[in-house]
Amino acid sequence: MNNIIKNFKNLEYGIAPEDSQDVYDWINKLPKPNNNFIDGQWQKPTSKKILTSINPATNKKLFSLNISNESDVNKAVKSAKKAHQFWKKLSSFERSKYLYSLARLIQKHSRFLAVLETIDNGKPIRETRDIDIPLVARHFYYHAGWAKNFDINKFNSIGVVGQIIPWNFPLLMLSWKIAPAIACGNTVVLKPAEYTSLTALYFAELCQKAKLPKGVVNIITGDASTGQHIVNNKIINKIAFTGSTEVGKKIISSTAKENKKLTMELGGKSPFIVFEDADLDSAVEGVVDAIWFNQGQVCCAGSRLLVQESIENKFIKKLKKRMQKLRVGNPLDKSIDIGAIVAPVQLKRIDRLVKEGKKEGAELWQPSWSCPKNGLFYPPTLFTNVTPASKIAQIEIFGPVLTSMTFRTPSELVSLANNTPYGLAASIWTENINLAMDIAPKIKAGVIWINSTNLFDASCGFGGYKESGFGREGGSEGIRSYTLNSLPVRSNKIKTSKNIKKIPHVIDRTPKLYIGGKQKRPDGGYSFPIYSYHKKEFICDVAKANRKDVRDSVEIASKALDKSMTNFNRSQILYYFAENLEKRKNNFEDLLVTLTGVSEKDAKKQFLKSCERLFFYAAYADKFEGVVHNPPLRGLTLGLKEHLGVLSIILSDDEPLLSLVTTMASVFSTGNTQIIIPGEKTSLISTELYQVLDTSDIPDGYINILTSKEHELISPLSKHENIDGIWYFRNSFKDQTEIIKSSTSNLKRFWCPKEKNIDWSNDSKNFLEEFLYQSTQVKNIWIPYGE
Amino acid sequence: MLKIKQKNFQLNEDWINNVKVNLSAVERRTSSLTKRRTVKKEYQVAWLLKAINLLDLTTLSGDDTFGKVEKLCHKALNPVSEIVISKLNIPYKSVKVGAVCVYHDLVSHAKELLSGKIPVAAVSTGFPAGLSSYQTRKKEIVNSINKGADEIDIVINRSFVIRNEWKKLYDEVKSFKECSKGKKIKAILGVGDIGTLRNVAKASLVAMMAGADFIKTSTGKEKTNANLNNSLVMLRMIREFYEYTGKKVGFKPAGGISTSKDVLSYLILINEELGSDWLKPELFRIGASSLLMDIERQLYHYVFGRYATNDKMAIA
Secondary structure (H helix, E strand, O other): OOHHHHHHHHOOOOOOEOOOHHHHHHHHHOOOOOOEEEOOEEEOOOOOOEEEEEEOOOOEEEEEEEOOOHHHHHHHHHHHHHHHHHHOOOOHHHHHHHHHHHHHHHHHOHHHHHHHHHHHHOOOHHHHHHHHHHHHHHHHHHHHHHHHHOOOOOOEEOOEEEEEOOOOOHHHHHHHHHHHHHHOOOEEEEEOOOOOOHHHHHHHHHHHHOOOOOOOEEEOOOOHHHHHHHHHOOOOOEEEEEOOHHHHHHHHHHOOOOOOEEEEEOOOOEEEEEOOOOOHHHHHHHHHHHHOHHHHOOOOOEEEEEEEHHHHHHHHHHHHHHHHOOOEOOOOEOOOOEOOOOOHHHHHHHHHHHHHHHHOOOEEEOOOOOOOOOOOOOOOEEEEOOOOOOHHHHOOOOOOEEEEEEEOOHHHHHHHHOOOOOOOEEEEEOOOHHHHHHHHHHOOOOEEEEOOOOOOOOOOOEOOOHHHEEOOEOHHHHHHOOEEOOOOEOOOOOOOOOOOOOOOOOOOOOOOEEEOOEEEOOOOOOEEEEEOOOOOOEEEEEEOOOHHHHHHHHHHHHHHOOOOOOHHHHHHHHHHHHHHHHHOHHHHHHHHHHHHOOOHHHHHHHHHHHHHHHHHHHHHOOOOOOEEEOOOOOEEEEEEEEEOOEEEEEOOOOOHHHHHHHHHHHHHHOOOEEEEEOOHHHHHHHHHHHHHHHHOOOOOOOEEEOOOOOOOOHHHHHHOOOOOEEEEOOOOHHHHHHHHHHHHHOOOEEEOOOOOOEOOOOOOHHHHHHHHHHOEEEEEEEEEOOO | OOOOOOOOOOOOHHHHHOOOOOHHHHHHHHHHHHHHOOOOHHHHHHHHHHHHHOEEEEOOOOOOOHHHHHHHHHHHHOOOOHHHHHHHOOOHHHOOOOEEEEOHHHHHHHHHHHOOOOOEEEEOOOOOOOOOOHHHHHHHHHHHHHOOOOEEEEEOOHHHHHOOOHHHHHHHHHHHHHHOOOOEEEEEOOOOOOOOHHHHHHHHHHHHHOOOOEEEOOOOOOOOOOOHHHHHHHHHHHHHHHHHHOOOOEEEOEOOOOOHHHHHHHHHHHHHHOOHHHOOOOOEOEEEOOHHHHHHHHHHHHHHOOOOOHHHOOOO
16 A cells, blocks of 8 residues: 555554754764863863773664773862862853853754664654753853853852763763853863763864863763762762762762862652642643653653642643653654663662562553663553552652652641652642742752753752752852852961969859750760860860760750741841840850950950841841742742751851851851850850740750760761751861761761861951852742733 | 533523633643644545535625626535546545535525535524624525525524624524524634633533534634634533533634645644544534635645645636
8 A cells, every 4th residue: 555545544644754864974973982172172082991881772882992990080179179270260251151162062063962862872863852951051051151241359160070860861960060060260170971972072172163262171981980080089069960869879978088068960750740630630640741751761860740639630640641652763854752770770779669569469551552662661661559658759760650649638738748768859839829830949959940841051059958959050159169269368366465363263064965945964874074264274174975865865866847937027136136145244244254354445346246246147047048940931930049958067166156157147147946056165154045046035956055075976866867957167177077977967067177277257248148048058949920 | 521412501600700711821722732743645635535524615795696606516525636636546526525604695505406416504693794684584484495505504693792792692693503403503702802811711601502503713704813822712602511511512713724734734723622533524524615626736735745726727
């Protein structure tokens, strides 16, 4: 029968492959194995190790990848280090021109890049052509703008940044890493994932065309071992990593000693929430974009469907019907929805987890059609009858597998949605804006999409809460991740006075711990002595907290978070705090002189500054606001600054009242609860202060004080999984390393400033705002609208 | 879900009031859909020939004359030049349009010219505004049927939609259906006049409940006519109505569909949302006048490997 008549009767889509000849010609001309792009040139690797890279759609060899070794990495870092000296000094206009040129070049070669990406990664040409590559160009345009507006007087570049990117969005992740880094005057050594290095190599050719100064961008290929060399390199000042939470934690641990700056964009198990009053047909399409985008190999994939019980049957029926219509196959075909899984090992992992899901009793559903056999394909998969405890509901599968659960009420939904160690993204579907905006802040995730999903733009920050990582990519918040904000340091030691004050004989004091707004005896029943600075005269004994006191205070601090306060409340409380503190002027000045040996004049100064600092953060409590991003769509993205949760602050004895008040007030002003560990020798300052706290209407549990010996409590605090952030201002290298390593237990945010003799009296806005930034995280809420 | 097999459906206001449409999400679906599917080469030829089958070749102008209708009917019977058809090596008879759509005055003439080979549809009930007297509008239907019209394209009273007077809308469409003596009626919603996609969805439901055999986007005279967004919303309502009642209602987008690329988008949209079942003249029509010319040019290009000048395509 004539084909046309046959097609006329059946109306099939037929085949519509994108032409790939130019791209294959380019691949075939690559050296075998490839060279590295170092110092603006193609350099032969010194390593002899080679991997075979495949085309996932055919499972056939594509090219030979060189696995760079330590000496290759060192060469690249050396070049980047040298280039940084020149690049950071370049005028912002000059740097901007290079970024603009890269953006243009990406647009000029957009189809080539799309086809190359599809061949290397296996994702459908529709996605590379319509989503990945346009976003890459957008990212360079957007950051060309930041390069121009980068205020070199206000911020410094960091230096050499080591960047390790994943295989799921190879060129897009490259752009997320390189564009902001070089816009801010840093230079980079980037390693693409071993499965997907080709677009990075082509990008290097574009860098040459853009005449980017040599060494600003270095691209070296390799596997995890190469990545490890980058992480271990002592010259590299910052590591930016996108990948699994498991590897992210390893990187944090192995850079702990150097206290490297880090951006971690890690895994997720993001909820896709459908309320009964949603546009269900549209929500079904949302699911398609959430979990069958890029074969589900997306860190922010909406892999946990949470659907309101009243509409479950209806919704699942619609969803299955829709799944039946999805087309899996040759990703170069223009009519394909789902392409190939990136590598055999990944396909096996998906298959194994699905089998385990079935074993656990969940109900599996897949469309009736079958996938092509020769290539790495996996059908869209839906699990119903899933319990929150089951493996498939908890583990990030990184494949086209959706698990479905139901909820009854909004509050149940919030607990289900947050019932995961991850916190990358969430989608909320409802036609009720009140409901949507009520739920969005309650979900612990860095990105919330209202009635939409997987929307990205260079102008909006992207990044996680909890074990999904920290740092943001994109938007103004992303720029902060690539700038160095040094804290002010004192040029010389704090002056002490020879004028020794006599300690009056008074009734013995009994300083206790301060937990949940109450003075508590230490659980262990031990105390330690406090002496005067000059004569080492005994003053009194102070309560010694132990791990049980840590446990109790964390519990109380976590609970206190539920008592929500407006920022106006917090502001008033801090003003009142200042008012009450001022009344105890003599008391604190005397203590400062006795405990730290400063002159009365300096003690007065510190006291006055402390009251002023309270005013500063009282003022900021209702002024440290979020931003409204304007991505190119009909809608808004709200960049909210949210508190971290429970913060633990470990202080030194430096300027004890001022450092205590600065950290305490800043952390309180942003809505966190806190557990403060004052410097051992100056513990009395904090125990004196809790009486002021008591009279200042600070809600119980918001500020807790545990006094203790210098090296104690480090381990229970840094390991505790209900502490969301930990700050360390002391000098012990060993304790600091332990804190950073132990922070990986729940990926708590750690801040251990490199500057060890901080000038707490400095009034610069940059310095004081840093505490606010460090105690908050940005949540981006996307709100498309229209009727 | 319970399927109710019956001819007339009660007005179900709960259902109507519960309709939810999210504009941004609808737009994302239509903009990605046209990039998720494509048809090329001989597949495209087959789809375009199918589009001809689904065409309501239309002339609805104030200056329509017998002469104009003659040309139209001739084109309806011979939509693609013989030389292209023979090169495609397909039976000549298989290529004809779905119907011819005209004003009442020209129905009998068209009927005569087509001699039953192609149905004749008449626009009715005060087309395009639908605001003449209720009795006149009903009478119009009867008159056109008496003149031989096979299908009636009625316009709904848009003010009922704007004022959410669903009962009045339901009753009126139902009475039009009763006047049509078993002939198919296509209810024109006037999507450009009723403001929101939510209203489009609700009006679709009411028209279907009242017995419309087709729901049609627009008269072609409003500022906004058929587009993929309002079509998607109507198709989703057709699907929901089918799932609930078991009755398959047809769909007719009209106005502004003038290129092959456009029409393929609609075919793909229907194929994806409702399935290939709906891709037949009984359930899908495209109201258009200049579209056919462009389809013919595409077929010509496929056959001869070059684009033809418009002068080689017979005008309707």
